[in-house]
Amino acid sequence: MFTTEVFIVKVNDxxxxxxxxxxxxxxxxxxxxxxxEAAAQAGLRPVVCRQERVGVxxxxxxxxxxxxxxxxxxxxxxxxxxxxxxxxxxxxYSDSVPVLLLPLGHxxxxxxxxxxxxxxxxxxxxxxxxERINLPEQVPDAMRRxxxxxxxxxPGPVMLEIPADIATQEIGPFDYRPIISSxxxxxxxxIDKVAEVLLxxxxxxxxxxxGVLYAExxxxxxxxxxxxxxxxxxxxxxxSAFPENHPLSLGTAARTVTRPVQHFLNKADVVFGIxxxxxxxxxxxxxxxxxxxxxxxxxxxxxxKNYFADYPIIGDAKLVLQQFIxxxxxxxxxxxxxxxxxxxxxxxxxxxxxxxxxxxxxxxDEVPINAYRVIWDLMHTLxxxxxxxxxxxxxxxxxxxxxxxxTTPRCYLGWGKSHGLGTGLGLIMxxxxxxxxxxxxxxxxxxxxxxxxxDFETAVRNKIPIITVVLNNFTMAIETHDMPIAxxxxxxxxxxxxxxxxxxxxxGYGERVEKPSEIVPAFQRAIRANREEERPALLxxxxxxxxxxxxx
Ligand SMILES: Cc1ncc(C[n+]2csc(CCOP(=O)(O)OP(=O)(O)O)c2C)c(N)n1
Ligand SMILES: [Mg+2]
Numbered sequence: 072m073f074t075t076e077v078f079i080v081k082v083n084d085x086x087x088x089x090x091x092x093x094x095x096x097x098x099x100x101x102x103x104x105x106x107x108e109a110a111a112q113a114g115l116r117p118v119v120c121r122q123e124r125v126g127v128x129x130x131x132x133x134x135x136x137x138x139x140x141x142x143x144x145x146x147x148x149x150x151x152x153x154x155x156x157x158x159x160x161x162x163x164y165s166d167s168v169p170v171l172l173l174p175l176g177h178x179x180x181x182x183x184x185x186x187x188x189x190x191x192x193x194x195x196x197x198x199x200x201x202e203r204i205n206l207p208e209q210v211p212d213a214m215r216r217x218x219x220x221x222x223x224x225x226p227g228p229v230m231l232e233i234p235a236d237i238a239t240q241e242i243g244p245f246d247y248r249p250i251i252s253s254x255x256x257x258x259x260x261x262i263d264k265v266a267e268v269l270l271x272x273x274x275x276x277x278x279x280x281x282g283v284l285y286a287e288x289x290x291x292x293x294x295x296x297x298x299x300x301x302x303x304x305x306x307x308x309x310x311s312a313f314p315e316n317h318p319l320s321l322g323t324a325a326r327t328v329t330r331p332v333q334h335f336l337n338k339a340d341v342v343f344g345i346x347x348x349x350x351x352x353x354x355x356x357x358x359x360x361x362x363x364x365x366x367x368x369x370x371x372x373x374x375x376k377n378y379f380a381d382y383p384i385i386g387d388a389k390l391v392l393q394q395f396i397x398x399x400x401x402x403x404x405x406x407x408x409x410x411x412x413x414x415x416x417x418x419x420x421x422x423x424x425x426x427x428x429x430x431x432x433x434x435x436d437e438v439p440i441n442a443y444r445v446i447w448d449l450m451h452t453l454x455x456x457x458x459x460x461x462x463x464x465x466x467x468x469x470x471x472x473x474x475x476x477x478t479t480p481r482c483y484l485g486w487g488k489s490h491g492l493g494t495g496l497g498l499i500m501x502x503x504x505x506x507x508x509x510x511x512x513x514x515x516x517x518x519x520x521x522x523x524x525x526d527f528e529t530a531v532r533n534k535i536p537i538i539t540v541v542l543n544n545f546t547m548a549i550e551t552h553d554m555p556i557a558x559x560x561x562x563x564x565x566x567x568x569x570x571x572x573x574x575x576x577x578x579g580y581g582e583r584v585e586k587p588s589e590i591v592p593a594f595q596r597a598i599r600a601n602r603e604e605e606r607p608a609l610l611x612x613x614x615x616x617x618x619x620x621x622x623x
Pocket of ligand 1: 464465466467490491492515516517518519520542544546547548549550
């Protein structure tokens with residue numbers, strides 16, 4: 072520990088020391104940057120990736136799974152390193168993930184001159200906040216501003232660019248205290264008014280977003296839903312904020328949806344958005360016109376953004392839900408509505424009918440394997456509470472999201488307001504680092520794997536025992552409708568590769584699975600490789616071009 076009076080330290084050492092004081096546990100990174108050496112000396116393990124966008128993804132997955140309570144950090148070199156991180160940073164920005172990015176910057180005498188890349192200039196559109204250090208003694212103040220931006224208000228990526236010539240300069244004695252976070256509750260007048268609206272509603276629906284996860288407000292969400300006997304749907308990013316095996320759960324709405332979500336959303340008179348942005352986006356449910364909209368969010372910028380908010384509330388999801396619970400209990404008594412089970416019964420019936428229509432695909436014996444069968448078999452191999460599952464862009468997302476039941480907070484990572492192919496691999500490594508006791512599984516198509524596949528070696532080398540599922544249909548099935556002529560004339564959709572071989576070549580456990588009866592045993596072997604040898608596993612399932620989805 073540096074005492075402020077005795078040591079003169081260098082900028083990179085000061086940054087590493089501050090990261091430690093703020094609770095960072097590892098540094099996701101790729102050289103060359105002197106921050107790596109400083110972090111290692113300070114006892115922060117460097118997790119070196121193969122490609123910067125994946126390295127950002129590792130920090131991202133770690134921050135998501137810990138609901139921003141622990142610090143995901145990524146450091147990279149100036150120029151190509153910073154340039155190569157863009158896709159990862161854009162993902163953290165569009166999904167509002169609190170990640171600290173530490174690019175080295177070009178030397179101060181050339182940083183603003185063509186052709187040198189400037190992170191501060193180039194990343195402005197995809198960061199919540201950024202700053203370039205110009206003087207060594209700026210470090211403690213700049214780091215305090217950065218960490219404060221991560222921990223207070225709406226989450227998002229923040230960036231501190233450290234010019235190469237400044238990074239190794241000495242700074243005088245410095246003082247740094249970890250920042251103290253704070254949050255706001257809703258205006259009590261708004262809460263009273265909205266409680267009346269909820270109590271008078273004919274068919275209200277709660278629309279829960281990732282703000283519930285970041286606020287760790289899942290217990291409050293269950294309590295309020297039960298008190299009012301109101302059904303709950305989640306957004307893609309909010310998936311796992313409400314247990315999807317609860318009788319009042321409607322499931323998740325993204326590009327694909329469960330039937331109960333769509334049914335209740337259509338017939339709702341009041342939609343109560345909590346911890347969500349109500350963004351109009353291909354990955355979000357469209358709110359049908361004519362609904363009374365309650366919008367509770369910590370971010371004022373999201374209110375009235377895409378929909379008129381009849382009842383805006385600005386506040387932290389946990390505090391706002393607690394306020395509602397209190398007011399509702401005052402009006403209805405401690406037990407709330409006893410609920411004759413009508414809503415739960417309607418949900419159950421609808422879910423059963425919907426599932427009946429999908430059972431043929433979910434349990435299909437066809438060869439090549441149907442992707443839905445892989446999902447179904449996984450659901451019956453593992454208890455979702457013991458795992459963290461995430462999708463990738465493409466069909467695997469649209470197939471998994473409606474059917475895979477998220478029963479405990481963060482047992483599923485829903486992502487993708489910027490749905491970059493390949494993102495799931497970094498996220499699952501970060502998730503596994505945060506919760507090593509969980510089985511961590513990412514689903515990818517063969518095109519998604521192609522984007523980042525060599526970073527499977529990052530998992531092997533760093534002993535991050537994940538299971539990467541590649542659904543190999545030798546094509547980009549989701550593009551079937553978008554490029555028929557190019558495909559007919561030139562076969563433009565199709566891809567090739569033996570990914571299990573690649574997994575083995577990179578030192579992991581690798582298996583190609585072609586028969587449906589082998590799906591469960593293959594998952595079991597992969598889990599064993601994870602547990603007994605700390606070895607990541609790559610399971611390549613040869614699948615059909617399945618393009619039927621549970622659409623709204
Ligand atoms: C970086 C990036 N480029 C392009 C896309 C557009 N895109 C989404 S899915 C997809 C193809 C997915 O193919 P695959 O991963 O094999 O999944 P499949 O649909 O075949 O199951 C493409 C090109 C994207 N999401 N991200
Ligand atoms: Mg494919």
